[in-house]
Amino acid sequence: MAKIVIIGGSFGGLTTAFELKRLLGKKAEVTVFCDDDKFVFIPSLPWIAMGSRKAGDITLLLKPILERKGVTFVHEVAKGIDADASKVLTATREAPYDYLVIATGPHLAFEEVPGLGPEKGHTECIFTLEQAERANKAWNKFLETPGPLVTGSVQGVSCFGPPYEYAFEIDTELRRRKIRHKVPMVFVTSEPYVGHMGVGGLANSKRMMEDEFAKRDIKTMVSAAVEEIVPGEVRLKDGTRIPFGLSMFAPAMKGVPAVAHLGNPRGFIPVDGRYRHAKYKNVFCVGVAMAIAPPEQTPVPTGVPKTGYMTVRMAKTASAAIASDIIGSSPPAEIPIDVVCLMDMGDTAVYMKASPVLPPRQESVFREGIWFRWGKIGFERYFLWKMRNGLSGLP
Numbered sequence: 393m394a395k396i397v398i399i400g401g402s403f404g405g406l407t408t409a410f411e412l413k414r415l416l417g418k419k420a421e422v423t424v425f426c427d428d429d430k431f432v433f434i435p436s437l438p439w440i441a442m443g444s445r446k447a448g449d450i451t452l453l454l455k456p457i458l459e460r461k462g463v464t465f466v467h468e469v470a471k472g473i474d475a476d477a478s479k480v481l482t483a484t485r486e487a488p489y490d491y492l493v494i495a496t497g498p499h500l501a502f503e504e505v506p507g508l509g510p511e512k513g514h515t516e517c518i519f520t521l522e523q524a525e526r527a528n529k530a531w532n533k534f535l536e537t538p539g540p541l542v543t544g545s546v547q548g549v550s551c552f553g554p555p556y557e558y559a560f561e562i563d564t565e566l567r568r569r570k571i572r573h574k575v576p577m578v579f580v581t582s583e584p585y586v587g588h589m590g591v592g593g594l595a596n597s598k599r600m601m602e603d604e605f606a607k608r609d610i611k612t613m614v615s616a617a618v619e620e621i622v623p624g625e626v627r628l629k630d631g632t633r634i635p636f637g638l639s640m641f642a643p644a645m646k647g648v649p650a651v652a653h654l655g656n657p658r659g660f661i662p663v664d665g666r667y668r669h670a671k672y673k674n675v676f677c678v679g680v681a682m683a684i685a686p687p688e689q690t691p692v693p694t695g696v697p698k699t700g701y702m703t704v705r706m707a708k709t710a711s712a713a714i715a716s717d718i719i720g721s722s723p724p725a726e727i728p729i730d731v732v733c734l735m736d737m738g739d740t741a742v743y744m745k746a747s748p749v750l751p752p753r754q755e756s757v758f759r760e761g762i763w764f765r766w767g768k769i770g771f772e773r774y775f776l777w778k779m780r781n782g783l784s785g786l787p
């Protein structure tokens with residue numbers, strides 16, 4: 393029986409675990425190591441920050457849903473990987489593997505900008521459940537004495553969608569409360585233009601996003617690099633000072649320390665078209681932890697987003713490749729990664745499709761409509777139901 397170890401219990405790790413069991417059944421002993429005992433539906437974190445979701449609405453305990461499918465769950469942090477000896481190292485054990493799947497997501501690199509982030513700095517973030525819950529408290533406090541609000545993405549960011557969602561949801565909610573006129577809003581981004589999203593834009597995303605920010609009276613600053621953040625003020629490298637009563641910024645990402653030695657200088661792991669490590673052939677990597685080169689050099693550095701949709705596609709291909717190795721069947725086709733994403737905007741939403749994710753593309757769509765918001769709400773329910781029941785084979 394092949395021993396397969398997966399590190400990470402989110403979009404990448406959970407999907408891989410269910411897929412491997414579906415494809416291999418008793419031919420594989422699958423173990424998931426995760427430092428979180430829950431699966432969190434991360435796309436709903438902006439809604440936690442706005443108060444329209446509670447943690448229990450968007451989380452699933454990993455142990456019962458994995459064990460029901462015959463997967464062992466270990467609630468432990470992986471401290472390192474000895475890839476030459478094929479072992480994962482934790483504080484209590486050395487776990488040998490025949491195959492390893494790394495699905496550890498990102499290290500959020502707040503340390504790269506002085507004053508950035510909720511723990512050691514002065515800005516909120518909505519990238520983890522704890523951060524989003526904290527951001528909700530800050531939002532409720534801010535509503536007592538509204539003032540200037542700054543949001544956006546610092547240099548090196550690759551996950552650009554959440555600050556857009558946050559800005560538009562805040563704008564919608566302030567208008568609903570009839571206090572929008574008390575809140576000057578600035579959207580600061582390292583992108584060369586709004587709607588770039590780290591993928592060189594999609595269809596008419598530049599024009600649509602410029603119109604949307606203008607319509608909502610949100611000032612934008614593009615190709616911006618943040619020098620530092622001090623209490624109540626964002627300081628840009630070009631000398632601009634922007635005051636705030638509330639601020640939320642996306643940080644740049646790196647590979648997590650336990651796996652970074654297998655990756656590029658930022659710790660992201662190079663893989664082939666089936667997500668197999670460039671050097672260690674029994675190591676696979678899916679999701680945010682893997683490396684994708686940006687489509688173009690931007691004046692201020694930006695990275696390529698790896699969305700949940702992309703991560704699930706990667707996990708399915710990697711699982712099929714491992715299964716074909718074990719069974720001895722022909723490997724799965726190498727499918728170019730495309731992306732489908734729904735971005736909430738409070739009172740409307742945008743549907744994005746880029747196929748493949750980086751230009752030149754066969755298909756590129758950026759379309760707005762309230763029904764995409766309903767679709768996003770429906771998808772949240774559907775995905776949580778699918779994961780609760782281990783039905784990774786469904787679309």
Ligand SMILES: Cc1cc2nc3c(=O)[nH]c(=O)nc-3n(C[C@H](O)[C@H](O)[C@H](O)COP(=O)(O)OP(=O)(O)OC[C@H]3O[C@@H](n4cnc5c(N)ncnc54)[C@H](O)[C@@H]3O)c2cc1C
Nearest residue numbers: 400401402404426427434435470496497679680699700701
């Ligand atoms: C606010 C926000 C909104 C988003 N909205 C969307 C959206 O609308 N649509 C979309 O498609 N995508 C969206 N994304 C992107 C999506 O969430 C990611 O693509 C997805 O979470 C990536 O999954 P992953 O498994 O690669 O990594 P993650 O989800 O980051 O999971 C990594 C897992 O590894 C665990 N881990 C890390 N290090 C260790 C270790 N050393 N030992 C053990 N366990 C470890 C973590 O606890 C976690 O369980 C959003 C992202 C954010 C932050």
